[in-house]
Amino acid sequence: MTVYNIALIGFGGVNRALAGLIATKNPQWERQLGFQLNIVAVSDLYLGSVISPNGLDPRMLTEANFTKGGFGQLSGGSSEADNETVIKLAPADIVVEATFTNPKDGEPAVSHCRWALQAGKHVVTTNKGPVALAAQELKALAKSRGVRFEYEGAVMSGTPVMRLADKTLAGAEMKGFEGILNGTSNFVLGRMEGGLDFSSAVKEAQALGYAEADPTADVEGHDVRLKVVILANELLGANLKPEDVTCEGISRLSPHDIETAAKENCRWKLIGSAARGVDGIVVGSVAPKRLALEHPLAGVGGATNAVSLNTELLGSVTITGPGAGRVETAYALLSDIVAIHSAQPSKDAKEAA
Ligand SMILES: NC(=O)c1ccc[n+]([C@@H]2O[C@H](COP(=O)([O-])OP(=O)(O)OC[C@H]3O[C@@H](n4cnc5c(N)ncnc54)[C@H](O)[C@@H]3O)[C@@H](O)[C@H]2O)c1
Numbered sequence: 001m002t003v004y005n006i007a008l009i010g011f012g013g014v015n016r017a018l019a020g021l022i023a024t025k026n027p028q029w030e031r032q033l034g035f036q037l038n039i040v041a042v043s044d045l046y047l048g049s050v051i052s053p054n055g056l057d058p059r060m061l062t063e064a065n066f067t068k069g070g071f072g073q074l075s076g077g078s079s080e081a082d083n084e085t086v087i088k089l090a091p092a093d094i095v096v097e098a099t100f101t102n103p104k105d106g107e108p109a110v111s112h113c114r115w116a117l118q119a120g121k122h123v124v125t126t127n128k129g130p131v132a133l134a135a136q137e138l139k140a141l142a143k144s145r146g147v148r149f150e151y152e153g154a155v156m157s158g159t160p161v162m163r164l165a166d167k168t169l170a171g172a173e174m175k176g177f178e179g180i181l182n183g184t185s186n187f188v189l190g191r192m193e194g195g196l197d198f199s200s201a202v203k204e205a206q207a208l209g210y211a212e213a214d215p216t217a218d219v220e221g222h223d224v225r226l227k228v229v230i231l232a233n234e235l236l237g238a239n240l241k242p243e244d245v246t247c248e249g250i251s252r253l254s255p256h257d258i259e260t261a262a263k264e265n266c267r268w269k270l271i272g273s274a275a276r277g278v279d280g281i282v283v284g285s286v287a288p289k290r291l292a293l294e295h296p297l298a299g300v301g302g303a304t305n306a307v308s309l310n311t312e313l314l315g316s317v318t319i320t321g322p323g324a325g326r327v328e329t330a331y332a333l334l335s336d337i338v339a340i341h342s343a344q345p346s347k348d349a350k351e352a353a
Pocket residue numbers: 009010011012013014015043044045046047081083098099100101108126127128153154157209210211212213323324325326329
């Protein structure tokens with residue numbers, strides 16, 4: 001049986017949900033996917049760090065109500081988060097990075113990924129910072145160490161937009177994309193259309209686990225800007241940086257704007273897009289747009305995301321699905337591990353060699 005030892009960096013909504021899935025689904029994964037996951041370390045800014053080479057009980061991790069520094073009570077634990085030691089020294093095959101997204105320089109998550117890859121460990125992450133700001137460096141580093149850097153959950157949560165484009169639409173010649181790429185702002189717009197005020201709607205999105213630690217990133221469009229950068233660089237071969245993408249969020253839309261649009265059979269949506277111009281240059285933008293109700297993106301509600309990929313050979317292909325959520329995003333991490341598993345000879349075979 002293949003068992004991947006994993007180290008969780010960050011133990012908030014997403015990594016906790018992954019631990020919860022491990023607690024119940026390992027036997028099923030062994031049958032259906034050919035592997036089980038074993039958590040050998042966790043490090044969290046608030047809770048501290050713990051390394052346990054034989055593995056930690058995932059149920060205990062998710063059900064214990066740890067308070068600040070609580071990992072210090074566990075065998076092999078410390079009340080301080082020593083990410084560097086955990087990443088470099090824990091006997092993990094895969095480091096799962098799910099700390100806060102830092103839209104400015106991606107740190108400390110970029111360093112977390114770098115340390116792991118340098119140590120010959122695969123990295124799976126839902127953190128947009130390292131992917132938007134350092135993907136080229138981290139992909140090259142992974143290649144040089146014979147490991148993988150996977151990040152499907154950085155855009156559209158567990159909805160597989162990047163693998164769809166990379167694998168299933170290979171050769172279709174991508175020209176651009178446009179879509180709803182932030183679950184929180186889409187949820188907020190829908191709740192405001194239902195009469196709720198802006199800040200109550202944001203609070204609901206936070207309680208449901210959709211929002212960033214600082215929800216300003218969601219409602220001011222900064223989160224979508226990172227996703228536009230990621231998709232433009234991945235799908236269109238661009239080399240965009242966040243400052244190359246114009247950005248306006250939804251915070252300036254008033255209840256009156258939303259009401260007026262509804263009366264005129266329209267709906268506001270926060271749209272992220274990028275396209276290659278005739279000069280070959282890729283241009284990206286984030287802005288609220290008033291869409292007629294017949295527009296394919298107008299009916300996308302709640303935290304659901306949708307993106308239409310404009311291809312040369314197939315025309316427009318739209319993928320829609322969850323754009324945020326704890327379990328939905330934990331699924332993205334699982335899908336990354338499935339990709340790692342599929343791409344390499346079995347761990348058992350390597351050990352036998
Ligand atoms: N929640 C979603 O729907 C979703 C979807 C896609 C991507 N993401 C991304 O996934 C990541 C995790 O999301 P989440 O919802 O679990 O966030 P969260 O805020 O619930 O959890 C983040 C955790 O990371 C810990 N942390 C922060 N900085 C740290 C550091 N330097 N070292 C160790 N621990 C640190 C925090 O204490 C917290 O427990 C974020 O980058 C987010 O942008 C989230």
